[in-house]
């Protein structure tokens with residue numbers, strides 16, 4: 001619809017949002033799609049280019065809002081969300097609509113400050129007629145950006161009929177929503193507008209959990225500044241008498257170039273980008289990055305460049321998530337379990353990261369008697385000519401179209417897999433062995449790190465190099481205890497079902513357990529003892545089955 005007759009409506013007016021300091025909050029979701037990763041990225045990036053972010057006044061009337069904005073162009077889609085204040089994400093049908101909106105938008109005149117006149121796609125919507133503020137009746141429905149509170153999650157999963165349903169519920173409740181995904185792409189697109197001042201042909205793509213199908217509401221937003229699309233790199237030298245090339249600045253290495261580009265763009269984000277605060281340049285890291293908060297969305301952003309391998313591992317996880325629905329259900333549940341038990345943390349340190357944990361789940365699923373997912377080498381062997389890719393001499397080839405993969409014959413339930421996951425890692429030979437999803441079998445550890453998970457592409461790297469022995473021990477102990485609890489739960493199924501049961505029993509924070517809330521108090525045997533008890537239980541079970 002195009003409400004051109006509202007063109008002269010002066011109920012609202014727009015101004016470019018120069019610097020709104022909204023307190024931090026945040027979360028979002030996305031759904032699994034059968035699209036190839038590159039098609040998904042291309043579609044979402046293009047959509048984000050046609051989208052704007054608008055800070056709205058209180059009690060905004062949705063109908064008037066829609067009518068007002070529609071006179072700039074056709075609105076394809078919009079939604080409101082709340083952080084501290086209401087925001088609207090509005091997708092127009094074309095970028096020319098945004099140009100029309102910008103045309104009539106004013107730069108604010110401030111009394112004691114000066115607005116930096118950078119025209120972004122983040123706007124403030126003002127009500128001209130203050131008298132109408134109180135008359136607004138149908139105020140908008142705002143989505144929440146945060147994950148469901150933990151107590152509510154426990155209540156929901158305890159209401160499920162089976163442990164399998166419980167794992168699927170964790171996944172459904174925690175996964176990024178469609179709106180959250182849109183907002184993530186929009187924030188990338190807004191940051192791209194800054195970088196494009198220097199590199200007009202650049203793009204900024206999300207990677208990591210925002211797009212790998214394992215993102216939880218509230219996860220950080222990893223961004224990749226892609227300069228490879230800049231034309232001219234692959235131009236063939238003409239054969240005539242002359243040829244022209246750009247006179248470029250030369251620096252010692254690609255790393256130095258990345259550092260200086262990120263430094264300058266980080267500076268611009270700091271000085272000019274509305275809503276971006278707390279900029280930190282972490283340029284000496286193995287992978288240099290600029291970290292900041294995007295306050296209107298509440299996202300913690302990590303901007304990197306020259307990070308193509310991470311982009312490819314994101315695509316690999318995206319594929320694995322699509323192979324079998326049990327993959328996501330198990331990964332989300334194990335991530336949730338690890339967070340509750342302090343095995344992972346939002347603060348960087350010697351903890352196991354979500355990425356490492358995901359690799360451990362994938363490896364476990366490859367190790368089933370009848371594997372649920374293929375090894376990376378098998379995915380490489382199924383690759384077509386278009387899937388071939390080498391980055392910096394590393395083989396990054398794998399099949400990118402999931403429909404080419406045969407579904408697994410494995411029929412194990414999630415309940416079985418959860419139980420076995422804990423047992424598997426409760427007695428994994430971490431001392432001598434390394435986890436390797438490329439081969440799908442453990443390998444001799446090439447170095448002394450307590451936990452060794454081989455990077456699937458840069459095979460000399462350990463994904464979990466940061467993890468110390470204490471943190472690994474914590475994981476092993478928690479895995480053994482959880483295996484033990486599940487074994488017991490299995491036997492007392494009907495009696496425990498009234499309160500928290502099954503997976504919920506494993507997700508009760510340890511502070512509550514020590515206070516005796518929720519979970520039945522049980523004498524907790526030491527980790528080694530649990531291991532032996534589990535082994536004897538398994539033996540007994542096997543004998544019963546035979």
Ligand code: CTP
Pocket residue numbers: 207208209210212215216219220222309310311313314353354355462463464
């Ligand atoms: N990555 C990697 N090697 C590492 C750490 C990260 O290749 N040692 C890549 C992975 O592709 C990962 C991405 O960088 O997905 C982002 O890293 P990070 O934010 O730590 O992990 P996420 O998968 O995004 O998980 P989270 O939700 O915890 O942010």
Ligand code: MG
Pocket residue numbers: 208209210219220221222
């Ligand atoms: Mg991340």
